[in-house]
């Protein structure tokens with residue numbers, strides 16, 4: 001009985017991972033790394049610490 005509950009829990013985790021990868025294909029590796037990269041400018045690639053827009057006019061990814 002307990003083994004069945006554990007198996008169901010693992011199956012649910014796999015399902016969540018598959019759904020998450022389908023919805024956010026680029027964010028899953030960061031979640032697995034458990035450390036998010038700082039936001040970077042989508043235009044020039046500069047790191048944007050504490051700001052949403054870049055000096056070049058681009059926006060953070």
Ligand SMILES: [Zn+2]
Nearest residue numbers: 041044054056
């Ligand atoms: Zn920029």
